[in-house]
Amino acid sequence: MAARIAVIGAGAFGEMHLRAFSQMQRDGRAELVGVADLDEALLARRAEQYGVKAFTSYQQMIEETRPDGISIATPDHLHREIALQCLSAGIHVLVEKPLDVSTEGCQEMIAAAESGGLLLQVDFHKRYDPYHRELHDMAASGCFGEILYGYAYMEDRIEVPRDWLRKWAAQTTPAWFLGVHLFDLIRWIAGSDAQSVSATGVKKKLVSLGIDTYDAIQAKVMLRSGASFSTDVSWVLPEGHEGVVNQGIRVTGTDGMMEVDTQDRGARCCLRKPTDGRPQVGSGMQTPNLGFFRESRDKLGRPRYSGYGIESIQDFAENVSHLIAGGSLNDLRNTYASGRDGLEASRIAVAVHRSMEAGGALVDVSRTL
Numbered sequence: 001m002a003a004r005i006a007v008i009g010a011g012a013f014g015e016m017h018l019r020a021f022s023q024m025q026r027d028g029r030a031e032l033v034g035v036a037d038l039d040e041a042l043l044a045r046r047a048e049q050y051g052v053k054a055f056t057s058y059q060q061m062i063e064e065t066r067p068d069g070i071s072i073a074t075p076d077h078l079h080r081e082i083a084l085q086c087l088s089a090g091i092h093v094l095v096e097k098p099l100d101v102s103t104e105g106c107q108e109m110i111a112a113a114e115s116g117g118l119l120l121q122v123d124f125h126k127r128y129d130p131y132h133r134e135l136h137d138m139a140a141s142g143c144f145g146e147i148l149y150g151y152a153y154m155e156d157r158i159e160v161p162r163d164w165l166r167k168w169a170a171q172t173t174p175a176w177f178l179g180v181h182l183f184d185l186i187r188w189i190a191g192s193d194a195q196s197v198s199a200t201g202v203k204k205k206l207v208s209l210g211i212d213t214y215d216a217i218q219a220k221v222m223l224r225s226g227a228s229f230s231t232d233v234s235w236v237l238p239e240g241h242e243g244v245v246n247q248g249i250r251v252t253g254t255d256g257m258m259e260v261d262t263q264d265r266g267a268r269c270c271l272r273k274p275t276d277g278r279p280q281v282g283s284g285m286q287t288p289n290l291g292f293f294r295e296s297r298d299k300l301g302r303p304r305y306s307g308y309g310i311e312s313i314q315d316f317a318e319n320v321s322h323l324i325a326g327g328s329l330n331d332l333r334n335t336y337a338s339g340r341d342g343l344e345a346s347r348i349a350v351a352v353h354r355s356m357e358a359g360g361a362l363v364d365v366s367r368t369l
């Protein structure tokens with residue numbers, strides 16, 4: 001039985017959700033029943049491109065289309081209320097990361113999902129990157145021995161906060177927008193929740209552009225297992241950088257180590273803009289991350305979307321299909337990033353902000369509830 005899915009928020013990343021589900025619809029694996037956004041012009045473009053019914057009110061969309069599952073790709077600080085309304089309507093929910101920018105919000109969503117017996121999934125797509133899966137699986141099979149320490153970084157080019165998120169960049173930070181990806185990844189690979197955090201942040205470049213948020217945040221995350229990870233997140237890389245995201249991770253244990261450059265995966269290019277409407281590659285020398293997202297054409301010339309950015313969203317529709325066919329949430333346990341995983345990543349982010357406000361002091365993550 002194919003799940004009927006709707007999307008709320010059709011902006012830059014909401015389009016990935018539309019690509020993911022429209023692909024599944026073509027393959028007969030899901031039905032894309034509606035998209036909601038407040039921006040009428042954007043909504044009209046997306047509705048036409050993805051052949052989906054458009055709504056300016058998500059409440060109306062829920063009433064009219066009665067979807068089995070809804071994915072939410074609104075700005076970080078707007079997830080909570082929308083998710084709670086969807087859950088109270090008895091609908092399974094996928095929320096873009098971060099689940100919420102408060103631990104209370106995450107807990108409210110988890111409670112609502114649990115009381116309704118509903119799926120609450122978080123789009124932590126880094127778990128679907130085959131290199132990260134390998135790190136996770138090697139760690140789970142003991143190939144590192146005991147994990148001792150690691151380092152992870154994620155840096156966006158400056159156009160992300162300055163242009164793409166210009167309406168709400170000042171309402172978030174690199175720890176919420178990027179850091180939660182790493183906090184979830186570290187917990188998942190090391191198989192341990194966080195114990196404490198110390199962090200520092202700097203505000204210079206974006207403030208000079210009139211956007212009051214951090215440029216960069218460095219956090220050390222100590223896990224209950226005794227391992228510790230250093231993380232760097234920032235979103236002020238110069239426009240000339242070869243990728244819109246620069247990222248990598250390394251993990252060292254008592255008996256093994258692994259490091260992955262998840263930005264430069266071996267392909268380098270310097271190309272003219274595509275003329276067939278496909279997303280444009282950047283100018284100058286580029287190292288595209290084709291593992292994250294790739295658009296190609298099938299034999300009939302229709303778009304085909306692939307990559308772990310697409311698969312992690314599609315996993316939600318697969319899970320909903322499983323549930324409406326009579327499967328249980330228990331069958332799916334530990335196969336996806338759950339509401340609890342979203343909460344644990346948000347707890348680390350809350351601790352990071354508290355530590356920065358206290359000049360880098362050590363903050364106990366258990367006190368963030």
Ligand SMILES: NC(=O)c1ccc[n+]([C@@H]2O[C@H](COP(=O)([O-])OP(=O)(O)OC[C@H]3O[C@@H](n4cnc5c(N)ncnc54)[C@H](O)[C@@H]3O)[C@@H](O)[C@H]2O)c1
Pocket residue numbers: 008009010011012013014036037038039042058073074075076078096097098123125164165167177
């Ligand atoms: N997984 C990832 O790699 C990734 C990457 C980028 C963004 N994101 C996340 O995706 C979410 C959206 O980010 P974005 O970059 O697409 O932002 P965006 O600003 O481009 O899009 C957000 C959209 O939500 C719409 N919206 C706001 N309130 C709404 C409401 N009440 N009803 C319907 N629509 C509403 C806005 O009109 C806008 O079009 C954020 O949580 C962000 O952190 C995830």
